[in-house]
Every structure is written in C-alpha cells, then in structure tokens.
Amino acid sequence: MQFTIAPACKNKKTLGMIGLLTNAMSLQSFFLGCYCIQKRKRKCPHGPLGKDIRLELNFYSFVRLRELVEKTAAMGREVSESCVESLLIEMVSSYCNRFYADKQELAARRIEAIGYQVGHQLSERYTMERPRFSDHLEAIKFICKDFWSEIFKKQIDNLKTNHRGTFVLQDNHFRWLSRMSIESSPEMVVSSPDGEDKASQAMSMHLYFPCGIIRGALSNLGIPCAVSADISSLPACSFVIRIKA
C-alpha cells in the first residue's frame, strides 16, 4: 500500500483514498501516514496546505478511531495504548480548538456522537454468544464487567443504583485519564484568574467520548439513556447513567 496522501489533498479524491487506505492499513502505517502528511506540509510546493491537510487528517483519524477501538480488543490485536491516547487527545483538541473553537457545546456533541457509534458497534460484537439480557441491571452489569474489561482491561470498581433507573459507575483508575493532570498550566493562570475552571472544563471534554461509548452500547441493547461523567478526584472517574423511561 502506498502513501499517496498528499495528492489526496485535492479535496475531491480524499474520500476515496481514505476509504481505500482504511481497509488495508494497520495502525502502524496510519501513524506513518500522519507523519508523511506532516512532512509533506513542510515541503509542499503548492504553498500552505495546512487547512486541507488538517481536515483530512481529522476525518481520517475519526474513521480510524472507530475502527481502532473496535479492533483493539475484538480481534485479539494489540495496539499501543499511547497511540490510542494520542489519537483521542488529538480528536478532542481538533474539535475543541479548531472546528468548533467558539462552540464548545457543539464540539462536545460531535465527540459524543463519535463515541456513540463506537459503542454501538462494540456492543454488537461483545454480546455475541451471550444469552439475551432480561433486565436493565443485567445489561449494566455487562457494561461494568465484560465490556469494560474488553476496552480497558479492568472492570468498573463500583456500581451504585437507586433502583429507579439511575446507575453510577465508578472507575478508580480510568485509563484515559491516568496520564492527565488538572493542574492549570502557567500561561492559563497568567491569562485568567479562573484558570482552574478552564482546565477542568478542558478535561471534561475528554470524557464525552467514553460517555458516548456507554450510551451507544446501551441504546444498541435497547436501553435509551443519558450518560454524564464526573471527575471528582483524578484519576478516578464516575459515569452517571440515567435510563429514560
């Protein structure tokens, strides 16, 4: 497979190219692909291609991400954890700072939607060969145990419920947050007094994706719900699931 990505920045051919690459590529070559794009960017004779390439890269990582998370555990294939994390962080930052820089809510919705699709597909795969769930609790237990350990290699640490359709799933060491810090960076403190608020807001953007995954999985199992996340003390994280009656 060749990396003729730069010609694809003539926007018309982009989709076809990416589609082709998606089916055949491994993760390694994906990152190689990103590298090529960046390299081309510097050398490109057609002047600054920044925006096009960015867009392309983004769509690219979006498609890859869905496939990647899907494949990581499902096919028994291992993917470097740091790659997945970089991809997630990059996705959040492109949506928040580039596409919807002044519309954070919209960015959050988009990220959540990507998660929804991932969860939707994953639940289809992980519930194979498994008897049907008879009630909500059983489905939630499935999310806590098998589903979580397929994605994060650990189970949810604590499950609470009020038996009226609200469930709180607590993960004491959430993998995707384990390397993040809520401390505000120096420039943020200088620029605004409420730097910490901004930092935690930026952090919460990273939780829309896992929330989407949970919501997608549950709604595919026939349980429409709303999922929100809460970071009380890092790296612990709790997800609140409210089932819609």
Added chain:
Amino acid sequence: MIVCVAIVGHQNNPLYIQSFTEGDDALKLHHVVHCSLDVVDERVNNPKKSGPMLNETYLGLLYPTENYKVYGYLTNTKVKFILVTTDLDIKDADVRNFFRKFHAAYVDAVSNPFHVPGKKITSKTFAERISTIVKAFGLSSAG
C-alpha cells in the same frame, strides 16, 4: 438446501435478505420470512420453556410449512436472523453453527466505518461471505 437467509433490524426493518433459489419465488420466500417475525415476537414475549434455555439467542425451529422449515436467531441487540431451508432432517447443531457464523459476518459488516447503522447492508464482501457460509452448510448437512 438453504433457500433464503435474512437479517431484520430491531424495528423489524429488513437489513439484508437474500434467496438462493433458481426459480423466481423470491417474493414467496420474503413472505415466509415476514411471517416468521411474528413467531419470533411470540417466542420472546411468552417464553414457555424455563431454565437455562430461557434467553438463548438461538430460537430453534420457528415453524414448519409444507415445503420449508424456518429457523430463527435473536441477538442481544434485537436483530433477527432468519433461515429458510428445504431440508427435512437437519441437525440442530448445524443450524446453531450456521447462525454463529452468520452473526459473526454481520458484526464484521456493521463494524465497517462506512456502514450507516439501521440501513441495508450493501457490502459485496458480506454477500460473498454469506454465500460461502450457505454453501458450506449445504455440504455439511448433505454429508
């Protein structure tokens, strides 16, 4: 011989339906599949059998007609798989095995990032894979 297979979504929307006969009796087979959906609903809503078999995905023989036997399979995500066959004596294990492969093929097809959930499956690879599975089933049950 398998004459028809179908995948029906959770709102009884057809996702994939394919008949494997020479004659032009596709409409009749679609009708058979359509009728079987009611039987699936009935099975799920009034489970008669109790015990460990209660919520199994494999529903077994849904109903026999004069010419066909209809088998069903219902996933956790409320997607129904229907198999219509003309064979008179099939082993249950063969059908189970068939549905397992069928389900795996379906999962792979919907995991395609370009597939829109709830829309018909148009992938050629998927169609090829299904016809391979169907052919393999014919061989195993004949032999």
